[in-house]
Structures are given as structure tokens and as C-alpha cells.
Amino acid sequence: MTESIHFADLSNINILVFDQDLSVLRSIKRSLQKLQANVFVVNSIADAYQLINQEYLHAILSETELKQGNVYDLLKRFRSKHPNGLFFLMAENVSENIKSEAKEQAVNQVFKKPVNISTFSTALKPPVNTDDKSVSTLDPLTTLLRPYLIFRSPVMRQRLMMLPRMASTAHSILITGETGTGKEMVARAIHGLSGYNQGPFIALNCGAIPENLIEGELFGHEKGAFTGALATKKGKFELAQDGTLLLDEMGEMPLLLQARLLRVLEEKQFYRVGGEKPIDVNVRIVAATQVELEKAVENGLFREDLYYRLNILRVHIPALRERTDDIPLLAWHFLERAFAEINRRKPYPSLSRETIHILKQLEWKGNVRELRNMITRLAVLLPLNTSQITPDYLAAYFPEKVIQPSGHFQTSFKNIKTADYQEIVNTDQDPNIIEVKSYHHDENESINIPLGTSMRDAEDLLIKATLHFTKGNRTKAAKLLGIGLRTIRRKINEPK
Structure with missing residues (x-):
């Protein structure tokens, strides 16, 4: 056998x-x-x-x-x-x-x-043995949270270290952090690691629903409760029975509804809109917000008693700029997922070190959500014959992340460690001109690219100037520009 x-x-x-x-x-x-x-x-x-x-x-x-x-x-x-x-x-x-x-x-x-x-x-990766109390020698926290969260940075590890213990309780948990940092994924991790994980996970964005409709969304309504209520409708509390209810953008909830929510949290029962019979509820509440609730309480925009009721346990998710060590892992995770969604055949193209370096230097105002969207777009637009994602693809597909309207070049390729490299800076003479200098040991020459020049025309100018400097040697020109020889050939032969 x-x-x-x-x-x-x-x-x-x-x-x-x-x-x-x-x-x-x-x-x-x-x-x-x-x-x-x-x-x-x-x-x-x-x-x-x-x-x-x-x-x-x-x-x-x-x-x-x-x-x-x-x-x-x-x-x-x-x-x-x-x-x-x-x-x-x-x-x-x-x-x-x-x-x-x-x-x-x-x-x-x-x-x-x-x-x-x-x-x-x-x-x-040793197989899991339920009778064995030993754990993998890989970091147990990242392994435990891997189905929900991708991270390796010390700051994320510190913030999430107590999450499994928090999840094991029945207490409400407040998740804070900027938009796009992954608060919903943290809430899903809490649900998955809790005793409520056999029940549903239901999310409600309190900031996306008009004030006159949010009460019905939360608590449901009886038939005939108001004009247009043609049938009884269950609210999010009922739908989340024996599970987890995520109240996202909690800071946007109207004050009157805050009072009713507090009563539900205290009494564990509620009434549908237009209803007379109380409905018992067993739901784990997770609230998420990008608003500083302490200031909202001071300004009279958030009930103090509800704040203390929700803030029993708290997790703050750092912005992506505070956890740049996670960017390579996140980028590859999103890239793999995007390739799978569009049925791209393996092996998938890899991210070059230079590309990873640039991604780590970019400003991510939209945090992880912005990175995910950018990588998804990159995966869709990438040519099928690509084996490695080099910086020229970022420049071609995301010019808005490279040259800003102010004329500031946000991320240059000057940190690519080659013997010869290019540096893109603003000139002192004219803030609307970007100067591109090519350094070759003791020699240097430059060209000026006016703002407003299209990415394609700027590429043409750079390639022509570099080829002129290298006396037509395409291999040297490709090296100086930080792109592949095949790429420079394609650019030269593209119809204008």
C-alpha cells in the first residue's frame, strides 16, 4: 500500500x-x-x-x-x-x-x-492537534488572526495582542481608527474568535442611513407602523440574534437613537417600530468609529452614559503610515486575491523590491482600503506577459500617486540602489517645472518637464533624453530609467 x-x-x-x-x-x-x-x-x-x-x-x-x-x-x-x-x-x-x-x-x-x-x-506548519496544547513556532497571534488580518508590524501586534482575550468575553468592544484602517475586519476577527461565532455577523453603517430610517433598520417595524410599511420587517438586532452586531460609524448615530440603544444594551430587549411586544435579544455589540468620541461627548454630540457602556473594552487600529512594515504582506495578499478573482493563471507576477520600496513611501490617506483598491486596479490592468511588477507600472497606472497637482513628486525612484540613478525634484527657478536629473558618477545632465505634460509624453521625453545620453544603448538606458529592456523596446515601438 x-x-x-x-x-x-x-x-x-x-x-x-x-x-x-x-x-x-x-x-x-x-x-x-x-x-x-x-x-x-x-x-x-x-x-x-x-x-x-x-x-x-x-x-x-x-x-x-x-x-x-x-x-x-x-x-x-x-x-x-x-x-x-x-x-x-x-x-x-x-x-x-x-x-x-x-x-x-x-x-x-x-x-x-x-x-x-x-x-x-x-x-x-505542523498539523493542528486538538489534544496537544503546544502551539506552532510561527508567531501564534499572527497565525490565529491570519484568516481576518494580515500584519507583522510591532505596532499592530501590540494593539491586537489582547484581542483574543477580549473576544472571549461577552462585553461590548469599541474599535477606533481612521477610515480605511480595517475596523470591520477587526470586528469580524472578534466575532470569529468569540462564543458568538455560530451566530450571524451583521454590520450596519450608522453614517450611511438617513436619520429617519435608521431606527427601523436597527429595530425593524411592524406591518402598518407607518405609511408604506406593508409587511413586518426584522431589524439588524433580530437578524444578529445569538451573533455579533457591528455598529459602524457609531459617532454618526442620532442622539435620540443613542438613548434607545442604551436601553437595549441594559435591558437586553427592544420593541419594533410600531410594536407593543418586547423582543428579547442576545447579541454581542461591537462599535466602530473614526470620530473621537471623547470630544463628541464634550460637545454634546454623543451620550456620555452610552460612551461608557460601549467603551468597556477598546482597540485602536493604527493608520497604514504607522505600520509600513505591513505593506509588502498586504500588497501581495491583495494582489493574489485580485489575480484569483480575474482567473489569472499561476505563477503570478511578483512585486519587485523597488516597487515595494515605493509602496512603503507613498502617502496612504485612505489607509488599507486605498492600498487594496490600488493593487486591485494594478492586477486588472497588468499585461498578461508580465513576470515582475516594476516601478514603471506604478508610474503608468497611477500618475496621481506620483506627480501631485502642486508639482510635488511624492515618491521618486532615487532610492533604488544602482550605480546610476535618476532623481526627480522641484526646481528652485519655477515651481511649475519638474527637473529630472540623471546622475552618472561625476557627469550630469537634465531635462525639464512642464507640469500638465501627460504621463505618456513625459515618458517619451525621458526615454529620448536617456537614449541620447547613452548614445542609443537601450540596455544602459533601461538600467538608468529603472525599467526592463523589454519595456523600453515596447515604449519605443508604441504608435504615437
């Missing part, structure tokens, strides 16, 4: 594979990507260190013999950045000396080459 082989699902797990043999890297990467892992491959110690500093990594799989550097120095650097990370070794010959030293250095496991991917995937 053939033994069945188990492959763990490695969704959202980031793995760095280090080997000096490119064929080994290709083979392992291909196998792990089939298990939905996010895989980074490197064949130099310098690239490995750079990725450890730039990316959030759950695990590293490295060969033991390095031409440059020491594998245990790599381990120390990794653990200093990612204390909960898993570190694995692979070797052609797993000797007793290798196993002994690996154990001393707290290596999680040593594999013999070629690595058995089934065994490795199980070591990465």
Missing part, C-alpha cells in the same frame, strides 16, 4: 531559500510556490542580509557550506530581526558534526539534499 504524502498549506508564509546552486533554488521555489508560499531565493550572503532587513520572513532554508560568510552569522542576523522565525539547514551529507553544531545553534531542523518538500512543509 502506497503511503500518502501530506503537503501543508503554506499560504501567507514568507520563506527565504539560500543556495549557491541556481538549479536547487529553482526546484525548491517551484515546489513551495505550489503550496502557496511566498518564496524569496538568493545565492549570495549579501542578498540574504538585504532581504532579512527588508522583508518579514517566517523561515529560512539555507545550505550549510557558504563561499562567503558563515551560515551561523546568517542565523544570528535572522533571529535578531525575526525572533520567532524558523531556521533550517540543508546539506549533501548530514554528518554528526553538522547535526551537533546545528543543535547548539538552535537550528530547527537539518535536511538532506534534495530536500523532501512534504517533510519540510510539515516542519514549517
Whole structure:
């Protein structure tokens, strides 16, 4: 009888594979990507260190013999950045000396080459055993919340650390944070981790419903309660029975309705509009707001007694600008989801390091929602033959995120670490002119692009000027512009 082989699902797990043999890297990467892992491959110690500093990594799989550097120095650097990370070794010959030293250095496991991917995937993500109280060596909080929230930043971890304990109670929870930060997803996590998770999750946006209709939306109405009430209608409280009711934009709720809500929270029963019979209710209330309720109370716009009733437990979700370390994970998550929705075939295009750097530098006024919408748009517009998403796609599809109406270039490509690079700045002479300087060691020349120039015309000017400087060498021009050779060829051959 053939033994069945188990492959763990490695969704959202980031793995760095280090080997000096490119064929080994290709083979392992291909196998792990089939298990939905996010895989980074490197064949130099310098690239490995750079990725450890730039990316959030759950695990590293490295060969033991390095031409440059020491594998245990790599381990120390990794653990200093990612204390909960898993570190694995692979070797052609797993000797007793290798196993002994690996154990001393707290290596999680040593594999013999070629690595058995089934065994490795199980070591990465052990199967859940309900009789076993042990937890995965991957961060248990991020693992627990992964179905709802994607994060790795210390600030998010700090804010969400007590969320499972809060969810396990029956108390009301107040979620605060700017628009687009993911308050509803936090509410869904609370529901999923609570004793109410067998009941429904119902959400009501208090700011999106006219004041004269919101009472009926919350409590329902009886037939004939008012003109047009042709049938009895259940409200959100009834629909959420034995589950969770999210009152979003709670700060927008009218004062009269606040008083009635407080009574329901205290007495655990309510009346439909036009009804005479009380209805018992068992509902977990989660309220969310971007309004500072303390100030609203001071200004007489929010009832103080209701504020204290809702503010028993509180979670504040930071803005995306405070958790930029989460942007690579979020971007890849939204990208994968968008590609799946449009039925794009795998393997999906990857985000280049330069693109990730730019995404982390952008201003996200709409927070996670804006990032999600931008990445979705990018996935839909991306050419089918694209293998890597480079900065030129951002510039082409999102000019509003690059050159602002004020003439301020919000994110330039000057931080891309190449020997030669371009810098885009405002000139002192005229605030309506953007100067594009190309630096080549001690030489420099520049061109001026007036504001109002279309993105396509600006691209043409940049490409022509760079080709002139490189004396027609397209490879050098592509490098200076930070785009691929194929891209520059396509741009040149596009009909004008």
C-alpha cells in the first residue's frame, strides 16, 4: 500500500531559500510556490542580509557550506530581526558534526539534499492537534488572526495582542481608527474568535442611513407602523440574534437613537417600530468609529452614559503610515486575491523590491482600503506577459500617486540602489517645472518637464533624453530609467 504524502498549506508564509546552486533554488521555489508560499531565493550572503532587513520572513532554508560568510552569522542576523522565525539547514551529507553544531545553534531542523518538500512543509506548519496544547513556532497571534488580518508590524501586534482575550468575553468592544484602517475586519476577527461565532455577523453603517430610517433598520417595524410599511420587517438586532452586531460609524448615530440603544444594551430587549411586544435579544455589540468620541461627548454630540457602556473594552487600529512594515504582506495578499478573482493563471507576477520600496513611501490617506483598491486596479490592468511588477507600472497606472497637482513628486525612484540613478525634484527657478536629473558618477545632465505634460509624453521625453545620453544603448538606458529592456523596446515601438 502506497503511503500518502501530506503537503501543508503554506499560504501567507514568507520563506527565504539560500543556495549557491541556481538549479536547487529553482526546484525548491517551484515546489513551495505550489503550496502557496511566498518564496524569496538568493545565492549570495549579501542578498540574504538585504532581504532579512527588508522583508518579514517566517523561515529560512539555507545550505550549510557558504563561499562567503558563515551560515551561523546568517542565523544570528535572522533571529535578531525575526525572533520567532524558523531556521533550517540543508546539506549533501548530514554528518554528526553538522547535526551537533546545528543543535547548539538552535537550528530547527537539518535536511538532506534534495530536500523532501512534504517533510519540510510539515516542519514549517505542523498539523493542528486538538489534544496537544503546544502551539506552532510561527508567531501564534499572527497565525490565529491570519484568516481576518494580515500584519507583522510591532505596532499592530501590540494593539491586537489582547484581542483574543477580549473576544472571549461577552462585553461590548469599541474599535477606533481612521477610515480605511480595517475596523470591520477587526470586528469580524472578534466575532470569529468569540462564543458568538455560530451566530450571524451583521454590520450596519450608522453614517450611511438617513436619520429617519435608521431606527427601523436597527429595530425593524411592524406591518402598518407607518405609511408604506406593508409587511413586518426584522431589524439588524433580530437578524444578529445569538451573533455579533457591528455598529459602524457609531459617532454618526442620532442622539435620540443613542438613548434607545442604551436601553437595549441594559435591558437586553427592544420593541419594533410600531410594536407593543418586547423582543428579547442576545447579541454581542461591537462599535466602530473614526470620530473621537471623547470630544463628541464634550460637545454634546454623543451620550456620555452610552460612551461608557460601549467603551468597556477598546482597540485602536493604527493608520497604514504607522505600520509600513505591513505593506509588502498586504500588497501581495491583495494582489493574489485580485489575480484569483480575474482567473489569472499561476505563477503570478511578483512585486519587485523597488516597487515595494515605493509602496512603503507613498502617502496612504485612505489607509488599507486605498492600498487594496490600488493593487486591485494594478492586477486588472497588468499585461498578461508580465513576470515582475516594476516601478514603471506604478508610474503608468497611477500618475496621481506620483506627480501631485502642486508639482510635488511624492515618491521618486532615487532610492533604488544602482550605480546610476535618476532623481526627480522641484526646481528652485519655477515651481511649475519638474527637473529630472540623471546622475552618472561625476557627469550630469537634465531635462525639464512642464507640469500638465501627460504621463505618456513625459515618458517619451525621458526615454529620448536617456537614449541620447547613452548614445542609443537601450540596455544602459533601461538600467538608468529603472525599467526592463523589454519595456523600453515596447515604449519605443508604441504608435504615437
